[in-house]
Amino acid sequence: MTRTYDLIVLGAGPVGENVADYAHQRGLSVVIVESELVGGECSYWACIPSKAMLRPAQALEGARRVAGAAEAVTGSLDAPAVLKRRDSFVHDWDDSSQVEWLQGAGIDLVRGHGRITGRRTVTVTGSDGETVELSATAAVAVCTGSAALLPDIPGLAEVDPWESREATGAKSVPASLAIVGGGVVAVEMATAYAALDSQVTLLARSGLLGGMEPFAGELVGEQLERSGVRIRRGASPIGAKRGADGVVLDLGDGESVTATEVLVATGRRPRTDDLGLDSVGLPAGKWLDVDDTLLVRAETNEGDPWLYAVGDVNHRALLTHQGKYQGRAAGEVIAARAQQRAVDDGPWGLHVATADSAAVPQVTFADPEVASVGLTERAARDRGIDVRVVDYEIGSVAGASLLADGYAGRARLVVDRQRDVIVGATFVGQDVAELLHSATIAVVGEVPLRRLWHAVPSYPTISEVWLRLLETYGRPEE
Structure with missing residues (x-):
């Protein structure tokens, strides 16, 4: 049997939750589909655990920089305690409280992997192989986010490198850590693990925090080096292998870096490779281009718009708070169109994400x-x-x-x-x-x-x- 709703949301991270909640508050029936944990990447593998890991070092350094308080600091961070506190923020990777919130909000949840099988139709395959057919009267919103991008470096995949999930979910601190990349994830994890007494080497081919004002990367780099991080600007691995002493990254010209673990933080890719997009004429594995109302720019939406892409998956601003902002706009406009109300789609209107191009805020929690x-x-x-x-x-x-x-x-x-x-x-x-x-x-x-x-x-x-x-x-x- 087919279950019918006004709106189907693929992905129950913060973005999908906002789309669903705002549309439901406007009177639409909504179901949300999730194959992992309700709450998504930010809650369990990104924003929350990473900042929980960074905060103890910030508090400690804050005390050390104030005379009178500095004299009271007699020890270093307790790494197991830091990781235990982190675990409390991710509820030991249990999403029960998030599921309760969905239920209280009046939003249905179907667990499993959702694939679009046609216009306004989604088939969900559960972990037991059973399928559920869903149909939407108004819209389908793709809110599946992004995943870490693994560069095509010979041998890298074979050494089982860390991605951001492994870095924020580690059960112990490696003796040494090599980080490939110079962006926000690389800088924050270098800050966190150096504070936890790991010997960190940062391989930043294009420098630190590119795209920001140049002095940002300069000041952060100076402090990282003062904290013991070795920064190799302009360096990038050309090969990798795991040896007796850990992972060996070949930098060329006879140079190499050896570390207990290697974290790859070189960008993101869209989670669109197995969503059935080809069934509606869209390529798999690509970012979804949208207009300011988050409607996918595609032939399938001409004359009868129904497919939206919200959050990281549209590549407008890969930040949780910005995705939630998009989610609020998308939930509002989906409801407005479904109820044939006027759409406020001018700049800074209720139904658009104008700030994506004009006013994106971002904090890098480095030191x-x-x-x-x-x-x-x-x-x-x-x-x-x-x-x-x-x-x-x-x-x-x-x-x-x-x-x-x-x-x-x-x-x-x-x-x-x-x-x-x-x-x-x-x-x-x-x-x-x-x-x-x-x-x-x-x-x-x-x-x-x-x-x-x-x-x-x-x-x-x-x-x-x-x-x-x-x-x-x-x-x-x-």
């Missing part, structure tokens, strides 16, 4: 933290924007010097001179993550700098850097 939103200087200039860049050393702010002795960090605003608004902001320093939302509001709200002079930062806090940035930019003309 120091990197918090950014909007465009970098280079990205803004590439878009033809007439920009002025304003920098300020955060350590010069009273609140920062009170937070940590010898505080080092930098703030940057990227200002559109023609419109007198901020189009990008980056903060690098201890505990700057909580500065980010104020910058996000300024960018999204397109608040003129003239008005920002009236947003008075509390003293003495790090937020006073906002005033210093405005003063550096210059007072408004009369």
Whole structure:
């Protein structure tokens, strides 16, 4: 028999949960399909466990940087305790509480692997081989996310390398760890494992934190090296093998790196390879291109739109919070179209994900933290924007010097001179993550700098850097 709903959601991570919840709150019947754990990658293998692993080191370093408190620090991190605390945040990889939330929200759950078998139809195969046929009257939303990308390096697959899941779910700390990559996952895991006394080597072929303001990678790299991480910029393995002493990565020219484990953090791939997309004329294993309402741009949607792709799978902004934002918009617009209500699809409308291209916030939980939103200087200039860049050393702010002795960090605003608004902001320093939302509001709200002079930062806090940035930019003309 076929079970019919208004909306079928493939993937019960945070993105799929938001699509389902917002559509259901608008009156649609919804079923969500999940082959692993309800709660998805972020809850069990990414955001939550990684930040749980990073937090103890941040707390310890915070104490060490304050005279009086530093003298009370007499030991190092307790690695088993850190991992045990991490396990508590992922509920020992048990999703019972997430399932209870779905039930309380009125959303049905079908466990198993879902494949699209035609327009608005999905077949779910359970672990026992039994199948369930689902039919949607309104839409199917693909929210299956992304997985780690394993580069085509001879021998790499055979050495059974860690991917992000293994790094965040490790049961013990390896004596040494080689990390291939220089992005957010690579930097955060280098920070975490170095703090847990693993000997970390970072192979960053293209440098650190590419795509961010250059000073972000520079400051993070300096601190990683101070913490004992060996950074090999420009290095990339050309081969791998497992020997008696661990994994040996061949770097060419007679050079190699040997480590107990190797973590590959070189990018992501879409989880679309086994979803039955070919049944509706779409290629398998590819990112799904969407418009701002998250509707897939494809012939199958012409004249009778029904297929949506939300979150990582559309490759717009591979961040949990941004995927949840998309999920809210998608849930709203799916319901609006199903109920033949007006669609608010202009910029910043209820039914679009405008921020994906204009105001994506991101925090890299390294030491120091990197918090950014909007465009970098280079990205803004590439878009033809007439920009002025304003920098300020955060350590010069009273609140920062009170937070940590010898505080080092930098703030940057990227200002559109023609419109007198901020189009990008980056903060690098201890505990700057909580500065980010104020910058996000300024960018999204397109608040003129003239008005920002009236947003008075509390003293003495790090937020006073906002005033210093405005003063550096210059007072408004009369």
